[in-house]
Amino acid sequence: MxxxxxxxxxxxxxxxxxxxxxxxxxxxxxxxxxxxxxxxxxxxxxxxCPAPSAGAGAGASQAATTTGPVPPSTTTSAAPLKIGSLLPTTGSLAFLGPPEIAGVNLAIKQINDAGGVLGHPVEVIHRDSGDTKTDIATQSTTALLGQGVSAIVGAASSGVSKTVINQITGAGVIQFSPANTSPDFSTWDDKGLYWRTAPSxxxxxxxxxxxxxxxxxxxxxxxxxxxxxxxxxxxxxxxxxxxxxxxxxxxxxxxxxxxxxxxxxxxxxxxxxxxxxxxxxxxxxxxxxxxxxxxxxxxxxxxxxxxxxxxxxxxxxxxxxxxxxxxxGTFAKDDFKKQLLAIDPSLKDYSYAGESWDAVNLIALATEEAKSTKGADIASHLQDVSEGGQKCYDFPSCVTLLRQGKDIDYDGKSGPVTFDKNGDPSEAxxxxxxxxxxxxxxxxxxxxxxx
CATH class of the missing domain: 3.40.50.2300 (Response regulator)
Structure with a gap:
């Protein structure tokens, strides 16, 4: 050979x-x-194989700096934004669960440290997705929908997502996967409610x-x-x-x-x-x-x-x-790894942590711009916060711009995030x-x- x-x-x-x-x-x-x-x-x-890239690991996204306090939201919602996660803690992709969950939790902490969304701290509810050998994902999705989430981050597996996407989007809730890569989702009849930060x-x-x-x-x-x-x-x-x-x-x-x-x-x-x-x-x-x-x-x-x-x-x-x-995605940078390790000191793998962090930040920013916690309203603003405005790289800096009445172009830890009309990253x-x-x-x- x-x-x-x-x-x-x-x-x-x-x-x-x-x-x-x-x-x-x-x-x-x-x-x-x-x-x-x-x-x-x-x-x-x-x-x-070609020699390693010069500066491999430098990545494409920049570290944002936020100066001064984050201004309060001009609109207060009746209820807090609730985000569910449907990520693997058991099954054949269980190794991806810890970095993805850490990415979600880090984003939630940073958002709430900056004052939350629409006048409330964001709430997060975690549930296991399992894999396609079990019915865990369906049971977890039913539980999350029953608790009134506006968006669900997950699943990691494309096969698992196929078992719940109609259940989630049919309920008017956003499904936002940090790791689904199947091309099938680009043309899925999802009522505009399926999004992902991982490229096809x-x-x-x-x-x-x-x-x-x-x-x-x-x-x-x-x-x-x-x-x-x-x-x-x-x-x-x-x-x-x-x-x-x-x-x-x-x-x-x-x-x-x-x-x-x-x-x-x-x-x-x-x-x-x-x-x-x-x-x-x-x-x-x-x-x-x-x-x-x-x-x-x-x-x-x-x-x-x-x-x-x-x-x-x-x-x-x-x-x-x-x-x-x-x-x-881009390589996880040292500062981001340190932040993730503060959330979960046992982390050894960082795969899709950036995509998970980005998913939560994008949902939160779209909620602020929509001035609503309804899934369909949030989804209608996800593409807008990803393109065309002033560059920003984290929730505090981006939401500050939004609350000043400015248009934003969010880029995150996974690299440039610019959505097409199907909810897919158009570059990665x-x-x-x-x-x-x-x-x-x-x-x-x-x-x-x-x-």
Missing amino acids: FDLSQAAPRAAKLTALGIGVALLATACGGSSTPSSTGSSSAAPAGVA DVLQGKVLGNYMASCGAQTLGMIVLNDAYGTGLQKNVKSAFEAAGGKVVAEELFNEGDSQFSSQVDKVIAAKPDAIALISFDQAKSIVPLLTGKGVKPTQLFMVDGNTSDYSKDFKAGTLTGAQGTIP YIGIYKYSDDNTYKPIREEFGKL
């Missing part, structure tokens, strides 16, 4: 992307003709597909979770990789709840791909040892936001050395991360794209 870390100089020709992804480092010259998938064991030529996998898939090609991979195998998230990302990774001159030689699916993956692993290995994209949730804990145990080098492995996590307690040292993964960063010997990952580059 092809070890991308030891590749000889060669470059995959990258074709133009319709969404305008700006690669921060590119390959140059050479042939992009896919290698044969025959029985030869000779490693095809290739290039190593049209972007993550194209970035990952092109990045693997820029690393010199000519052939690709894929092991994919068979749900809205997995197959949507698979489609876009494949399209980008093939557009860059590569060939997908194996695509193996598995279902949520499966515990045996030997068949999928064996079929992908038999195709002898240069690179393997693993699109899963915590099933990676079972799949990765099967792959490396059969000779796959970690430098051949490319992971995604659903499984790019801390495996220091799961695998022996060196298991993932050189493996890479993508997570939407995708972070690329690399694993060290201790099976933890570090940022190496950011790539920016517009949808």
Whole structure:
């Protein structure tokens, strides 16, 4: 098999992307003709992955500074703004729950420290989303709606969101996900009440597909979770990789709840791909040892936001050395990490914390601009607070401008936030991360794209 870390100089020709992804480092010259998938064991030529971005981790968003006291709201609502969270504390995405919940709680604290919204402290109610193997999300949603929330932040899983989106939006309540990436939500009949701060996998898939090609991979195998998230990302990774001159030689699916993956692993290995994209949730804990145990080098492995996590307690040292993964959003900055750790000192993962923080701030700012805590009224102002006005980067600075009668353009911890008419971010960063010997990952580059 092809070890991308030891590749000889060669470059995959990258074709133009319709969404305008700006690669921060590119390959140059050479042939992009896919290698044969025959029985030869000779490693095809290739290039190593592009060098890390200069200043990786600097991020795109700026730290806002607020001078002077925040002026009081000119309107006082009859009842406080109530926000529910529907985020995973159990199930296959439970590792994403702590950073997302910390992001929500940090935003709530900062908003209330600044005087709250429409004359009241904001209230937050947390409930578990579970995963698609259970009915926890439906039960939690029913409980949140019964407590009169105006908006629900969640779910993390696209598959889970599909089970509750009609229940939430049908009740006139905003569903605002910090982590859903399925393209299906862009055209969902949601009455204008579904929003997200994570970009559609049209972007993550194209970035990952092109990045693997820029690393010199000519052939690709894929092991994919068979749900809205997995197959949507698979489609876009494949399209980008093939557009860059590569060939997908194996695509193996598995279902949520499966515990045996030997068949999928064996079929992908038999195709002898240069690179393997693993699109899963915590099933990676079972799949990765099967792959490396059969000779796959970690430098051949490319992971995604659903499984790019801390495996220091799961695998022996060196298991993932050189493996890479993508997570939407800018890299978490040190000051933001410190703020999150003050909320939850046990945090080790910061995935989607920024998107969760942004979701709460945007809901609060749209509530202020709408002068109403009704879901439909808030939703009608979400796009407006994300574009076209004076730049601001946190609740105190943004709400000060609003209360002075000014238009705002909120940018947050996840990067620039500009919504399109479907409630999707129209531009976003995708972070690329690399694993060290201790099976933890570090940022190496950011790539920016517009949808």
